[in-house]
Amino acid sequence: MFIEDGSVYRYGIPFELPLVRTVGWLDRDHVFTQGIAGAKFVDKLWRIIETRTDSFDLHANVVRGIHACNFCGEEIVRKRSDGKRTILGYSELWVPTTESWFAAPTLIVHYVEKYSYLPSSSFVAAVMDVDLESTINAQSVFEAMCASARPIELP
Numbered sequence: 001m002f003i004e005d006g007s008v009y010r011y012g013i014p015f016e017l018p019l020v021r022t023v024g025w026l027d028r029d030h031v032f033t034q035g036i037a038g039a040k041f042v043d044k045l046w047r048i049i050e051t052r053t054d055s056f057d058l059h060a061n062v063v064r065g066i067h068a069c070n071f072c073g074e075e076i077v078r079k080r081s082d083g084k085r086t087i088l089g090y091s092e093l094w095v096p097t098t099e100s101w102f103a104a105p106t107l108i109v110h111y112v113e114k115y116s117y118l119p120s121s122s123f124v125a126a127v128m129d130v131d132l133e134s135t136i137n138a139q140s141v142f143e144a145m146c147a148s149a150r151p152i153e154l155p
């Protein structure tokens, strides 16, 4: 599903989350910014995706089933050095900034690596600033935001 970068988040919910902006919801029918994001950024993105512990987890909205890449149609699986596999496309990645959040499909790292997608510099900075040792749970943040959100008023 395509969502314009920088949109206010309202994916699958009947209200907006004003503190959350979308990034990386690409598809083949829409042009996107391309460029070189840098190996350190790509590596950090993978590490955030692959770090899921009781204290640190930036995955939100895990679904059953795997969403294949919108460009190559493949299910993206990466074999890790520890022998485990990382599968993309079944959850969102929520990345905090000092006062807000970015919400991306986990496939964003594949889009950056394979299709030279270049997300905004503010997203790149937010990813680089993530502390993998911090205590943070994106799903809890999402649920707390939804609990206090006001429904959109219909005309």
Ligand SMILES: [Zn+2]
Binding pocket: 069, 070, 071, 072, 073, 074, 110, 114
């Ligand atoms: Zn692909």
